[in-house]
Amino acid sequence: MRIGVLSHRGTEATYRMWSPTADYLTRQVQDHLFEIVPLNFDRVDPTVAAGEVDFILVNPGIYVNLEVRHRVSRVATLNNKIGGESHNQFGGVAFTRSDNRDIHRLADLRGTRFMAVDKTSLGGYQMIWGELMDIGIDPRQDLSSLSFGNTHDNVVMAVRNGEVDAGTVRTNILERMANSGQIDLAEFRVIAPITTDNFPFLKSTHLYPEWPFSKVQHTSNKLAQQVAIALLNMPTDHSAAISGNYAGWTIPLDYQPVHELFRKLELPPYNISKKFTLRDVVKRYFYGFILGSILLILLVMISSWILRLNRELRKAKLCLERQHTLILNSVADGIYGVDDSGNSTFVNQAMEKITGWPAEEIIGKNQHELLHHTRADGSPFPACECPVYATFKDSVPRIIQDDIFWKKDGSSFPVEYASSPLKDDKGKTIGSVVIFRDVSDRKKAEEQARQHLNELAHVTRFNTMGGMIAGIAHEINQPLTAIATNAHACIRLLDSGEDQSEKVSDIIEKIGAQAERAGEIIRQLRSFVRKEEPQRLMVNINTIIEETILLLAPEAKKSQVSIELNLDKTLKKVPIQTIQIQQVIINLAQNAIEAMSEVAENQRHLTIATAAAGNNAITVSIADTGPGIERKVAEQLFNPFVTTKTRGMGLGLSISKGIIDLHKGSLFLNNNSSQGATFRFTLPLNPGGELNAK
Ligand SMILES: Nc1ncnc2c1ncn2[C@@H]1O[C@H](COP(=O)(O)OP(=O)(O)OP(=O)(O)O)[C@@H](O)[C@H]1O
Ligand SMILES: [Mg+2]
Structure with a gap:
């Protein structure tokens, strides 16, 4: 059995004083060996807590702590020997x-x-x-x-x-x-x-009781009883008592006064202050308190700074949003955004006005289904072919010049629009922004201009023909004369009564061919002066040139101009209004023929050539060997009423330019005064197609 003893005078002294008492107990209590375990102040509590001793002898202050914390209980109180007398208080x-x-x-x-x-x-x-x-x-x-x-x-x-x-x-x-x-x-x-x-x-x-001898919780009551009896029976003058400088033991006294004193003084185990004031906190956790206060102040400062920053940011954001909306709304073009599923994310006021769709009805809805569902020809427009969809799929911006959008009221309007990819901070495309313009007015104006040009072109064709008609009449006269001559020859052969049927059929064949030739010239003449349907046909430009030559040839012949054709047979077909292009060729050729009247007869050559201009266009050039064009005249050549001729109207080139512009091509002059003038025009193969904006 281990008896823990508070060793307040050192381990040696504790053994010396208390080992005789342990030996006394070993002798008195059967079957148990008692030994002393000196414990300094710090070791008492953990040793008892760990159950490493069976009995404990400590001062009353420590005892009341052990009693409360580890439920030890006293079995006897020490009789102290003071001045030869025994006192237990x-x-x-x-x-x-x-x-x-x-x-x-x-x-x-x-x-x-x-x-x-x-x-x-x-x-x-x-x-x-x-x-x-x-x-x-x-x-x-x-x-x-x-x-x-x-x-x-x-x-x-x-x-x-x-x-x-x-x-x-x-x-x-x-x-x-x-x-x-x-x-x-x-x-x-x-x-x-x-x-x-x-x-x-x-x-x-x-007075307060002296040191108690106590049992710890795990020690059996029976053993505690045996120990108590042995201690109480110890004579006051027993050698063990003398060694320990005490006078035996008495029944355990009441330690309640010690409990009450400690409670009053708020000493352990009663050191939980009931009145826990701020001052106590400050006193106990002074540095923590200071640190906490500093942190709190810092926190408050940072919070208020963040709050202010937040307020300012919100204000700036609001301002930006307002500005953003103002800018969007002050633009006359319609602007809207779509996300990567094709749903509208924002619209500006112009968009609402133009389409008739209020923002709340269009935002979040699929823009293609609302605005872009049907093509101009009435066929359905699948979303997968929509350029806006294509933009947020491949992140390539597009400009579409010829399309239509649909209004809320079911009507459509012509638009030209640009669709640009909308990217997030990381550069990932998250949708697209579309800027569109209702081009109804422009289309109308263009249509009017086209009609004017058509009218003008039509009128001037008569004028042109006026100049060419003598030559053409002469040209037609030739086959007619030949037909008449051949007809007479036939009659003569038939009148001869011989079987000349083979010869006759040869002659009639010639008559047919001549009639064919005359008929073709007249057909060209008729088609040239008629009013043309405003539709474009896919035609081979070389054929047009060859047909036009029929009308030009008499004039050229009369003016002693040789015509050379230099045509690229591999050219693709182009969409054109044939008579208008014919008119351009005639205007340019006529100018050339007229200009060459100034040079020697044997030097009058007109060359008409065709070639591909890249993959998307063809080019036609009309070159002469005339005097060329003076710089002053060249500068305003394409303006109407610019002429150097007494009988000229100065309209040929301006009408030609108008026609080529309508075909989305361009007409220009390559002038070389020593070699004459070369006029050149291009025609796109796909004028209404999509143009990528890069
Ligand atoms: N191949 C050319 N060589 C030299 N000058 C030219 C040539 N083509 C045009 N010009 C000049 O440009 C002017 C304008 O030509 P344009 O065809 O527009 O009118 P025009 O021939 O004078 O009259 P018209 O209305 O009868 O055609 C001509 O008057 C002429 O001075
Ligand atoms: Mg002319």
Whole structure:
């Protein structure tokens, strides 16, 4: 059995004092061997908690802690041997010098210099502290100074020497020191002395029980009983008692007064302050409190800064949004955004106005289904072919010049629009933005201009023909003369009565061919002066040129101009209004023929050539060997009414330019005065097609 003993005087002394008591118990209690385990102050609690001892002998202060925390229970109380007598209680005594006139009652200690033995000393501090608290004095605050002398003797001497005004020690100390001649009791006066029967020593406090011998929780009651009986039976003069400097044991005393004292002084295990004030917190966690306060202030500052920043950001955002909306709404073109599923994300006011769809009805809806469902020719427009969809799929911007959108009221309008990819911060395409313009007015104006041009072209064709008609009439006259001559020859052959049928059929064949030739020229003439349907046909430009030559040839012949054709046979077909293009060729050729009248007859050559111009267009050039064009005239050549001819109207080139523009091609002059002039025009193969904006 292990008996833990508080070793307040060192391990050696503890063994020496208490081993005889252990041996005594080993002898008295059968079948058990007792041994002493000296424990310093710090080891007591963990050792008991771990159940490493079976009994424990400690001072009353520690005992009440163990009782509360580990449920140890006392089996006997020590009889202390004091001055040859046995006492199982002790107290504290407060005293001052006998010549001190001010201190008589405990209340007089307020504001004095006071010395006690140690903070943890029950008799040498805590008992008198309890008495002072009862009369409202807190020695930690209400004294002018509170010091600790570490030993009882030091306290007594400090009071005697006047280092302090008063002091406290446990009972019997003054008497012991007086007996040993260290002091004279007459030098001291006990403050507020209390007398108790059977207690001979001077004291100022109540009495409290001496050290208890206790069993820990796991020790059986039966063994505890056997130990208690053995201890109580120990004679006061037993050698074990003498070694331990005590006078045997008595029945366990009541330790409730110690509990109450500790509760009053808020000492462990009762150190949970009931009144836990802010001041206590500050005192106990001063640095934490300061740090916490600084952090709190910082936090408040940062929070208010963030709040302000947030407010400013929100204001800036609002301002930006307002500006953004203002800009969007001040644009006359319709603007809307679509996400990557094709649903509208925003629209501007112009878009609402143009389409008739209010923002709330279009946002979040599929734009293609609302605006773009049907093509101009009435066929359905599948979303997968929509350029806006294509834009957010391949992130390539597009400009579409010829399309239609549908309004809420079911009508459509011509549009030209640009669809650009909309990217997020990381550059990922998340949709597209479409800017569109209702081009109804422009289309109307274009249509009017086209009609005007058509009319004008038609009128001027008559004029052109006027100049060419003599030559053409002559040209037709030739086959007619040949037909007449051949017809006469036929008649003669038939009249001869011989069988000339073979010859006759040869001649009739020639007549047919001549009639065919004359008929073709007239057909061309008729088609040239008729009003053309405004539709484009896919035709081979070389054929058009060859047909046009039929009309030009007589004029050229008359003016002694040779015509050379240099045609690229591999050309693709182009969409054109044939008569208009014919008119351009005739205008340019006529100008060339007229210009070449100024040069020698044998140097009049007209060359008409065709070639591909890249993959998407063809080019036609009409070159002459005339004098070329003066720079001054060249600058305004294509303006109407610019002419150097007395009978010219100055309309040929301006009409030609208008026609080529309508075909989305271009007409220009390559002038070289030494070699004559070359006019060139291009015609796109796909004029209405999609143009990528890059
Ligand atoms: N191949 C050419 N060589 C030299 N000058 C030319 C040539 N083609 C045009 N010009 C000049 O440009 C002018 C304008 O030509 P344009 O065909 O528009 O009118 P025009 O021939 O004078 O009259 P018209 O209305 O009868 O055609 C001509 O008057 C002529 O001076
Ligand atoms: Mg002309």
